[in-house]
Amino acid sequence: MSLQAIAGLLVLNLFVLGAGAGVLWGLRGWRSWTELLRLSGAAYMLGLASLFVLWTLELVVGVPFGTVTIVSTGGLLVLGGVLTGRRKGRSLPRFRHTGWRVPRLSVLGALFVAGIAVYFEALFRSARLQGMGDDWDAWRAWTLRAKGLYYFGHLDVHMPSLGQYPSYPPGVSALQAAAFHAMGSADVVTLHLQYWFLAVGFVGALAGLLGPRVRTMLLLPFLLLMLVMPGVTAWNVWLMADLPLGYFVAVGAVLVALWIEEQREWHLAGATLLLAAAMLTKREGLLYAACVVVAGLAATWGQRSRAWPRLGGVAAVAFALALPWRIWFTAHGLHGDGPESGWLGSLGHLQRVWPSFELVVRTMFAYGFWLVVPALAVVAASLGILTGARRLGLFLGAFLGAALVGATWVIWSNPSYPFTQDYSTNPVGRLTGTCVLTLAALTPLLLQRAWHATQPETGWWTAARLPDRWATGLAAAIVLVALLGYPSSRLVGSSGLELAGALPSFPSAGKCSGSPSSDRGMLVVLGDVPTYAEAYALRARARAAGIRETSVVRSCGLVRVSVAGVPSAAVLRRVERRAAAAGLRPVRNLEARVP
Amino acid sequence: MGGLRAAVGLTVVAAAVIAMAVAVLSLGKAVRLFDWHAQQNGARGYFDRLYGEPFNIVGSPKVLADALAWMPPDATYAVVTGPRSRVERGLARSIARPLTPAYLEFLLLPRRQTSLGSARWLFCYGCDTGSLDRRFKVLSGSGKGIFFGRLGP
Numbered sequence: 201m202s203l204q205a206i207a208g209l210l211v212l213n214l215f216v217l218g219a220g221a222g223v224l225w226g227l228r229g230w231r232s233w234t235e236l237l238r239l240s241g242a243a244y245m246l247g248l249a250s251l252f253v254l255w256t257l258e259l260v261v262g263v264p265f266g267t268v269t270i271v272s273t274g275g276l277l278v279l280g281g282v283l284t285g286r287r288k289g290r291s292l293p294r295f296r297h298t299g300w301r302v303p304r305l306s307v308l309g310a311l312f313v314a315g316i317a318v319y320f321e322a323l324f325r326s327a328r329l330q331g332m333g334d335d336w337d338a339w340r341a342w343t344l345r346a347k348g349l350y351y352f353g354h355l356d357v358h359m360p361s362l363g364q365y366p367s368y369p370p371g372v373s374a375l376q377a378a379a380f381h382a383m384g385s386a387d388v389v390t391l392h393l394q395y396w397f398l399a400v401g402f403v404g405a406l407a408g409l410l411g412p413r414v415r416t417m418l419l420l421p422f423l424l425l426m427l428v429m430p431g432v433t434a435w436n437v438w439l440m441a442d443l444p445l446g447y448f449v450a451v452g453a454v455l456v457a458l459w460i461e462e463q464r465e466w467h468l469a470g471a472t473l474l475l476a477a478a479m480l481t482k483r484e485g486l487l488y489a490a491c492v493v494v495a496g497l498a499a500t501w502g503q504r505s506r507a508w509p510r511l512g513g514v515a516a517v518a519f520a521l522a523l524p525w526r527i528w529f530t531a532h533g534l535h536g537d538g539p540e541s542g543w544l545g546s547l548g549h550l551q552r553v554w555p556s557f558e559l560v561v562r563t564m565f566a567y568g569f570w571l572v573v574p575a576l577a578v579v580a581a582s583l584g585i586l587t588g589a590r591r592l593g594l595f596l597g598a599f600l601g602a603a604l605v606g607a608t609w610v611i612w613s614n615p616s617y618p619f620t621q622d623y624s625t626n627p628v629g630r631l632t633g634t635c636v637l638t639l640a641a642l643t644p645l646l647l648q649r650a651w652h653a654t655q656p657e658t659g660w661w662t663a664a665r666l667p668d669r670w671a672t673g674l675a676a677a678i679v680l681v682a683l684l685g686y687p688s689s690r691l692v693g694s695s696g697l698e699l700a701g702a703l704p705s706f707p708s709a710g711k712c713s714g715s716p717s718s719d720r721g722m723l724v725v726l727g728d729v730p731t732y733a734e735a736y737a738l739r740a741r742a743r744a745a746g747i748r749e750t751s752v753v754r755s756c757g758l759v760r761v762s763v764a765g766v767p768s769a770a771v772l773r774r775v776e777r778r779a780a781a782a783g784l785r786p787v788r789n790l791e792a793r794v795p
Numbered sequence: 796m797g798g799l800r801a802a803v804g805l806t807v808v809a810a811a812v813i814a815m816a817v818a819v820l821s822l823g824k825a826v827r828l829f830d831w832h833a834q835q836n837g838a839r840g841y842f843d844r845l846y847g848e849p850f851n852i853v854g855s856p857k858v859l860a861d862a863l864a865w866m867p868p869d870a871t872y873a874v875v876t877g878p879r880s881r882v883e884r885g886l887a888r889s890i891a892r893p894l895t896p897a898y899l900e901f902l903l904l905p906r907r908q909t910s911l912g913s914a915r916w917l918f919c920y921g922c923d924t925g926s927l928d929r930r931f932k933v934l935s936g937s938g939k940g941i942f943f944g945r946l947g948p
Contacts, residue, residue: 312818315818318826319826322833323829326829328836329839331844339897347901347904347905421818425817425821428822433824433829572814576813580810643810650807654803654804655804731865733867757845757860758864
């Protein structure tokens with residue numbers, strides 16, 4: 201909860217970005233540093249994915265998981281990327297490539313950028329001091345294992361609680377443990393900010409990959425729409441693995457879609473890493489990676505002789521990267537991730553098929569979860585198939601179909617799941633979330649393709665514009681007002697959103713809402729320590745120095761050793777003298793008064 | 796063909812407008828939810844934020860805080876649950892579930908939860924302290940049937 205913890209998280213995420221830049225350099229390189237800036241979100245996601253893969257491998261083979269391992273792994277990725285780039289003959293990038301200029305934002309676009317900025321400011325404020333109360337799966341699995349990794353440095357099969365979820369992949373836990381190391385403690389409160397960084401990285405990845413290919417007035421509204429979906433908003437404050445899974449699958453699917461269109465090999469290589477990371481994030485990652493591959497196969501039916509071996513390679517390599525984890529939990533005799541009824545046993549529950557499918561479809565298109573995103577995705581897919589973007593339209597449609605079938609099978613084959621949208625008893629909300637994030641990422645690309653295939657380059661939409669200088673200035677002003685307006689309103693305590701005023705607080709163990717005070721005389725605090733053992737040792741020192749009337753009381757997060765009821769200034773000075781002689785640092789409690 | 800172009804163009808524009816409208820309308824709701832969380836979080840103290848939970852799984856923040864202050868990082872502890880009748884009615888339902896040992900395990904790491912035979916410290920939820928075959932010194936209690944203490948040799 202301290203500035204130091206937040207700074208540590210920032211350093212960790214810059215480290216992830218740096219590792220990802222190394223991976224990106226190896227995969228595709230970049231012509232200029234401005235190009236890297238545009239692709240920084242993608243680099244972040246690739247770095248995160250690569251770290252998930254390597255950290256899991258290290259945990260499986262027994263490498264102690266600590267700061268040295270964490271940093272070395274990132275260094276390895278950078279080194280690997282540099283060596284690969286050198287082998288491919290990449291030249292050093294320039295500052296900016298010829299013809300580059302600062303991207304211009306329209307006034308309408310600026311409004312959506314401002315909306316996204318305010319969203320992230322509000323999320324940061326909320327996550328910074330978020331407790332663990334509602335994070336059920338986090339304290340029973342993800343963060344429990346993360347604490348185990350942080351304190352013990354290895355996967356522990358003996359933790360009783362973890363025995364309920366032994367086959368949950370360790371990717372998210374490893375990231376959380378790395379965050380603990382970066383923060384310097386198992387600060388499960390500030391850890392919620394890690395999800396803020398993940399969300400920023402995800403949105404940045406989509407903006408960077410789709411920005412050159414999709415008009416801003418199609419892309420920006422969908423980026424904001426994706427963030428404000430109630431399902432996403434609710435999960436952004438929980439330490440669970442659902443959103444990281446969704447991010448990996450969505451960006452992986454976008455890369456596969458771009459490869460289908462543009463045939464650039466780095467897109468497939470990047471997708472391989474992301475889909476492997478998805479499998480190392482949640483058990484459903486395997487299902488959704490399969491959905492992406494199946495969608496790719498369906499979309500490239502016409503070019504299957506060339507495309508299918510490559511997509512098969514993606515599937516094989518991604519699975520191979522996730523295989524060590526599967527070998528590990530199988531070798532340790534831990535029960536796997538199959539359905540309750542067994543792989544074939546689900547055939548004995550055929551009466552659950554239709555109710556499961558109906559529940560999945562109803563949840564997928566529920567406005568209360570996902571707003572209008574799935575409906576717009578279906579429209580976009582249809583437009584794509586009707587116009588020149590048939591392969592993309594098929595890709596989106598096949599992904600949706602495969603996801604519906606897969607989610608139906610999950611519900612159907614686990615007879616203990618009641619047919620309800622209550623997330624505490626049925627995972628249908630979370631299952632559909634990954635699919636919807638992917639649909640939201642692909643939809644603007646499809647809409648752009650459909651528009652481009654049927655509309656001329658210029659028209660009424662290009663004619664109705666403010667003069668460039670005015671538009672640029674106004675756009676910048678809008679974004680600046682949003683960036684400054686939200687935190688400013690928080691400081692002054694007036695925003696119409698029930699914000700409390702005052703500067704941000706950084707709570708610590710010693711700062712409590714009420715200090716102990718004495719009604720009779722003055723209180724002298726001899727020390728605030730974290731444990732009773734230290735407190736009694738401190739009291740023994742005080743007694744040896746002649747200070748008899750000491751008390752030991754737990755106060756907020758610390759144990760306080762104090763002398764209460766000091767009757768006069770002379771006695772006070774004597775107590776302080778003796779305490780100082782014993783090497784203690786007495787502090788007067790200013791709230792008490794000498795009678 | 797011209798009709799198809801127009802229809803596609805209109806549909807794309809309509810999709811974009813709908814996305815814009817819904818995004819803008821939902822943004823306020825999202826920010827209000829975050830602000831509500833921020834207000835709730837801001838009103839909680841340091842200890843409550845780190846260790847508190849709204850479902851009363853642990854049963855007594857006081858006992859938990861004392862346990863944290865007593866047990867060193869390498870401590871071993873056990874969680875023993877006794878008959879419901881020994882615990883106040885309001886807490887019985889929460890602690891009868893297996894979640895209490897699980898939540899304690901999460902909160903108290905790196906301290907290890909073990910069986911009674913190898914533990915040095917003990918959480919007693921409505922248990923019969925007299926029936927423990929090692930001397931049990933109560934260090935903290937909730938007054939509602941929840942105790943924490945040290946197990947002597």
